[in-house]
Amino acid sequence: MALPYVLLSAAVSLDGYLDDTGPDRLLLSGPADFDRVDAVRASVDAILIGAGTLRADNPRLLVNSPRRRADRVAAGRPEYPLKVTVSASGALDPEARFWHTGGEKAVYTTDAGAERLRGTAVADAAAVVSLGAVLDWRRLLEHLHDERGVRRLMVEGGGTVHTQLLQRQLADEVQLVLAPLFVGDPRAPRLFGPGAYQGGRLRLVESRSVGDVVLMRYEPTAPGAAGAAVPADRHWLRIACELAARCPPSRTAFSVGAVVVAADGTELARGHSREGGDPVVHAEEAALARIDPADPRLAGATVYSSLEPCARRASRPRPCARLILDAGVRRVVTAWREPDTFVEGADGSAVLAGGGAEVVVLPEFEEAAREPNRHLGAP
Template sequence: MHRPHTILSCAVSLDGRIDDTGPERLRLSNDADFAEIDELRATCDAILVGAGTLRADDPRLLVRSPALRERRRAQGRTEHLLKAVVTRTGDVDPAARLFSTGDAGAVVYSSRAGAETARRRLADLPSPHPPAEAVDAGDPPTATAILADLAERGVRRLLVEGGGHIHTLFLTSGLVDELRVAVAPFFVGQQDAPRFVLPGSYPHDPAAPMCLLEARALGDVAVLRYRLGEEDPE
């Protein structure tokens, strides 16, 4: 299947949590790691999150560095990435910052009924705004359908940034090429804190482990990069 080179990136605590249960977003990384993630974003064509991340964090999903945005312009690309959201229900907030920022537009992937709901919700976007549309990606949405649609849009490199349901969807699909994990030097220790991944059938189990490409320190944060596919990451 022709599909984008897919990179999954996440920051976790030592006990595998991607946030705590408090009202504010837990900082699991440091400035050096944030800068590397910005550089990684700048090399990609699209960035994808789940509706849970959209509701909890209201992210903008932008390339932050002016120099990186200028580099993208010099390459004939948009300053920012195409933004993708996956939702079962299609109940997205048109006031979310993801839809009002950037210059490459957004796509909402949902079921057929969810896509209809999302289209009605996106009709309430304030004007002017970047283009946004909704796509039927199966019931429930599948990574295969999402990647096929992104490929048709010219996306060659996709960055997946969570949350746990989305990590699980893509990692169990076997369609992730590279995994980048930043590990914070502490435990969250809360039973109800969101996890990096959920239970599922993963292709990379003890009998078929991933290939560790890199392990290094960024201050107190450990950065691990794994190859999941057969080819080396670009």
Template sequence: MLLSVAMSVDGYIDDTAPQRLLLSNAQDFDRVDQVRADADAIMVGAATLRADNPRLIVKDQDRQDRRRAAGRDTQPLKVTVTASGDLDPAARFWHHGTEQHRPLVYTTAAGAARLGERLAGLAEVVALGTEVDFGALLDDLGGRGIGRLMVEGGSHLHTAFLSEGLADELHLAIGPALVGDPDAPRFLEPAGFPGGSTRRMRLLDVARLGDVAVLRYLPKETES
């Protein structure tokens, strides 16, 4: 399972303006599209759905065709997570790239009760108990044949997967911008992470895409 995020030099993933802050560039967007095409499923959190209203699809037609030629669905399965069940059935997430499979929604028992009628026919809702258990979530996806999951945010999901030691790979695209707004969302929320602040993750690769630097880390491994 890999985490994918674009952030500013000072660690923010957005600002507080109504429009989404584009921290990446065209070359990096194309890279992300390829990572999506390689994935079996793509996940975003409910806050990202509400803020960005993404379609969350593989955009390039050639990549869709290659998936089809390999016997795969043209689009990866789409997944979201919400504890409260506060999701808009009119969001683009439910209506693009869903011809072959409905999106999955992982939630709590209370969230499932709220979403039952709201997302009827649009998504499969999976209740994980009184709280969202991310280990159980990954087990359920594995049971559905999902071998490669791409998580695109937001802060709560990235923090949960890293703090629980569940992420295998981290793709960190750093855009040449400074946000500096304490009310803006950051890449990670305060948490206790495995190994603490002195642990050094293994750096797998560094790439330059125009004015964006892309770092690939292996969170479960350490530099030797």
């Protein structure tokens, strides 16, 4: 199932706190960063906060700029993004500003929370969606994507929500603002809580000053495990599709890109079809050839290929599915199953599965993977 692009947004003090313990909210950002956040809000389809943030901050979650709202309308979008809150208990204040400003609202809750909200003013102001006996973040995101058309979701807090999304490997990006002050009170709320997070290092995408604060944007890099897809899988498969577009054109072979990534998110190699002047080299073959066969990281690596690795080929003795298995790789993520254009009944996934490898198909990338092959008339 497809999920929205999930962007976590937060501002923290130099010692990692979201707020202090005073009666008023601690303003960590300044006017320049508030305007930046407004621009990000205007770019997304929905904004989500947890019930704790709703109670503590009583936010409106609006796009404040009239120009940005007008641009949304001109582009055929609602004036305001969908506003979403999450509450397992359903204990929500109907007088909160959240319900009385902006456009559409939604509450994601449990069966018990939905029963509590039945017939209340909150249920009149917002769509109430039950996720079952317990809150299930993946199911929530799938519902936003499939039922509400949300492709980009901005999450503005609080710390518990951010922690849960990161620990479940459901966040595509972290936008973290570092404010030049200290809180120093251990009772104050922190951005991230204890627990198991993804392995490896995050990738720093951007770092810049915004007034007197610093914005840092990070992306996860570590692949998923077994058949579960995570945001980093989408990042790497997107790169594989971009590599496919670099292939020298051919009327007799597909254009394919491939990337090999270690379990900690380290890129081991990349390649694309017909690179280096070799008219028959395949993308996975080219990438694997750049890695020492004795590299112990191969056993935990993932191969990302824009097209399903081949099961049979005439130009070389071993097809790419067999090369992957022989290298010790046991996880492959692809965008597109190989059509019968050149090899009838090709089924590289079956070869891989028969060798003990897990194959994950992300169909949302199929169009990008097909694009460099349109001239072949592949179905």
